[in-house]
Amino acid sequence: xxxxxxxxxTPVSALGEFGLIKHLTEQFGLANETTEVxxxxxxxxxxxxxxRIIISTDTLAEGVHFNLGYVPLxxxxxxxxxxxxxxxxxxxxxxxxxxxxxxxxxxFPVEAFEEIYAGIALACRRYNVDLVGxxxxxxxxxxxxxxxxxxxxxxxxxxxxxxxxxxDLLVVSxxxxxxxxxxxxxxxxxxxxLANPQMQPVMEGYDYVLERQLKPEARTDIKKLLTxxxxxxxxxxxxxxxxxxxxxxxADQSKVGFHLYEEKIPxxxxxxxxxxxxxxNPVTAALNGGEDYELLFTITPSDYxxxxxxxxxxxxxxxxxxxxxxxxxxxxxxxxxxxxxxxDALLNKPEEE
Amino acid sequence: xxxxxxxxxTPVSALGEFGLIKHLTEQFGLANETTEVxxxxxxxxxxxxxxRIIISTDTLAEGVHFNLGYVPLxxxxxxxxxxxxxxxxxxxxxxxxxxxxxxxxxxFPVEAFEEIYAGIALACRRYNVDLVGxxxxxxxxxxxxxxxxxxxxxxxxxxxxxxxxxxDLLVVSxxxxxxxxxxxxxxxxxxxxLANPQMQPVMEGYDYVLERQLKPEARTDIKKLLTxxxxxxxxxxxxxxxxxxxxxxxADQSKVGFHLYEEKIPxxxxxxxxxxxxxxNPVTAALNGGEDYELLFTITPSDYxxxxxxxxxxxxxxxxxxxxxxxxxxxxxxxxxxxxxxxDALLNKPEEE
Numbered sequence: 001x002x003x004x005x006x007x008x009x010t011p012v013s014a015l016g017e018f019g020l021i022k023h024l025t026e027q028f029g030l031a032n033e034t035t036e037v038x039x040x041x042x043x044x045x046x047x048x049x050x051x052r053i054i055i056s057t058d059t060l061a062e063g064v065h066f067n068l069g070y071v072p073l074x075x076x077x078x079x080x081x082x083x084x085x086x087x088x089x090x091x092x093x094x095x096x097x098x099x100x101x102x103x104x105x106x107x108f109p110v111e112a113f114e115e116i117y118a119g120i121a122l123a124c125r126r127y128n129v130d131l132v133g134x135x136x137x138x139x140x141x142x143x144x145x146x147x148x149x150x151x152x153x154x155x156x157x158x159x160x161x162x163x164x165x166x167x168d169l170l171v172v173s174x175x176x177x178x179x180x181x182x183x184x185x186x187x188x189x190x191x192x193x194l195a196n197p198q199m200q201p202v203m204e205g206y207d208y209v210l211e212r213q214l215k216p217e218a219r220t221d222i223k224k225l226l227t228x229x230x231x232x233x234x235x236x237x238x239x240x241x242x243x244x245x246x247x248x249x250x251a252d253q254s255k256v257g258f259h260l261y262e263e264k265i266p267x268x269x270x271x272x273x274x275x276x277x278x279x280x281n282p283v284t285a286a287l288n289g290g291e292d293y294e295l296l297f298t299i300t301p302s303d304y305x306x307x308x309x310x311x312x313x314x315x316x317x318x319x320x321x322x323x324x325x326x327x328x329x330x331x332x333x334x335x336x337x338x339x340x341x342x343x344d345a346l347l348n349k350p351e352e353e
Numbered sequence: 354x355x356x357x358x359x360x361x362x363t364p365v366s367a368l369g370e371f372g373l374i375k376h377l378t379e380q381f382g383l384a385n386e387t388t389e390v391x392x393x394x395x396x397x398x399x400x401x402x403x404x405r406i407i408i409s410t411d412t413l414a415e416g417v418h419f420n421l422g423y424v425p426l427x428x429x430x431x432x433x434x435x436x437x438x439x440x441x442x443x444x445x446x447x448x449x450x451x452x453x454x455x456x457x458x459x460x461f462p463v464e465a466f467e468e469i470y471a472g473i474a475l476a477c478r479r480y481n482v483d484l485v486g487x488x489x490x491x492x493x494x495x496x497x498x499x500x501x502x503x504x505x506x507x508x509x510x511x512x513x514x515x516x517x518x519x520x521d522l523l524v525v526s527x528x529x530x531x532x533x534x535x536x537x538x539x540x541x542x543x544x545x546x547l548a549n550p551q552m553q554p555v556m557e558g559y560d561y562v563l564e565r566q567l568k569p570e571a572r573t574d575i576k577k578l579l580t581x582x583x584x585x586x587x588x589x590x591x592x593x594x595x596x597x598x599x600x601x602x603x604a605d606q607s608k609v610g611f612h613l614y615e616e617k618i619p620x621x622x623x624x625x626x627x628x629x630x631x632x633x634n635p636v637t638a639a640l641n642g643g644e645d646y647e648l649l650f651t652i653t654p655s656d657y658x659x660x661x662x663x664x665x666x667x668x669x670x671x672x673x674x675x676x677x678x679x680x681x682x683x684x685x686x687x688x689x690x691x692x693x694x695x696x697d698a699l700l701n702k703p704e705e706e
Contacts, residue, residue, distance in 0.1 A: 036405065040606070041513050042443035042591060043409035043504070048401045052389065055408075056396035057452045057486055057501055063493045090395035099410045103456075103497050133410055140416045142493035144456050148410055148501040151396070161394050237395060253393070340371075 044132035077119025085218035088151035090238035164254035180289025182213030397485035409440035430472025437502035438571035443591035446506035517607035533642025535566030
């Protein structure tokens, strides 16, 4: 998509690796007082100021996690940061720094790197995190982005996947399934475009689900909300692979089962409308679609009153003694065994396990 | 190199991403008491115990940083860790944890990942670092390894590139140029093999330079040595791109120049013999070859007596007021301006700057 469109594109070789990294990172300031040394030395130095460090890393690969046919590079850079900040938020911690590594084939000019880093810079500003390291390198083919995120938390606040107890309530932030329906619209319009490049893509009326897919946000606000509500979650995970897969992770590591109530799963009206139009079940999008980057967590039953009317949270089920997790079907109350059919980056198709 | 050699190779799809990561990481224990949560949650949790955190990341890409025609996957995994631990050592810090991300095309079976992780595990054991996170994903082509290393240090011990003062002495650990000469032997023998696969590669007599290239070590021992000698380095960097390039980094960030004495550059006899055989100047290998992963640092002149007879250290020059750095030629004492012709992963040829 980037070759030969503009005659003034700059090959990376014109700057070299050191020059490119300097060019890309000089727009970044340091906003966190915990960042003592940023980009430019052998390592970054962070002052944890008595807190625990949380660290997480994630890779996005072209042709596996994204299609540059319809994902703008700036959005890609933004989303790559969000995916990692979401992991820090899922430990009930506050993200503070990131490191970014980009491997790209020589079809990517300097301007492509600039677009990616513009998205990264936007995410850094919005989430108040500092870019403190990373590198750029060439690759044999395609684009691979790796981001490592660092966060800080007081020891007592850290929330693992393993703390849920039977009868704990299962809570989710925001709504689910939108990112997956946005992906379906992008793929449909991209197929139309490939068949006939004169056709204008139809994006009107899909703004919410497209934004959920192309420009997701990390729920770094939840930690503050829960602190204000005086709720200490007992376990927590972010929804990257789909609700079903994440529930099974909590179940597995907490050694409990869950009952998930189908009718409680929060769905945006546009997610439902888009799914209806595509003859798709929006509950399936929520269960198996992934990439919503909402937080899924458990609370003790005694905290129910604190969150029951909060617009950001929905109680969708509870933990059980049984090791098996079920969805309670809408209407019939039939128990359907939950399977992890989440999206698997290595299989590139729904995983069966 | 891996296709169809053994009929029993296992496609990654047989395990899936979660299954593969679990399979690969279950051999890893946790050895550091600072590691509170390792692999298996949204993020790892590290207790810095009052120290500063040092963090660094590096990517190795097939066809750019390594050629699988002659680099065994186990060595590659080991070296990928070493490269990052070396960065932590270069901040005068102690590495404690790593995160590993592997992107590989589907020509790599499970057994290839196992080999890479066997090398990673060996490095973890030898350097007492814990694997605490990472991921595996597929890629469009080739193999890309990204490793993030975390280390800890007391604030007072951290040594940046920027602390050198005029008249400080320039010191290097170990010897230089060996890794580059090892690469030349590997490339020569690989070319012979490609021309005639019946030919046995000639590796005898090159054991030291081959090991420097294929299985380098990180000088994490230097911090302890310097503490014992009661020497606080004023600036420090590791030698990944070649001595000349690293000297210029110290000069640039410390706002000094350097005089480097050609005759003082430590060279192993096998490095010299191999260079002679290939009609190559071993000093050029030291200056521009890179990948030696020794440490280059400065000390105040008053510390000279403490290290002058230490077998691990060689004083090779000193810092000057001038912003320009020179090599003082052997014999003639001619001043030759130092240029960064270090290896550049994006240009994939010596960089001119």
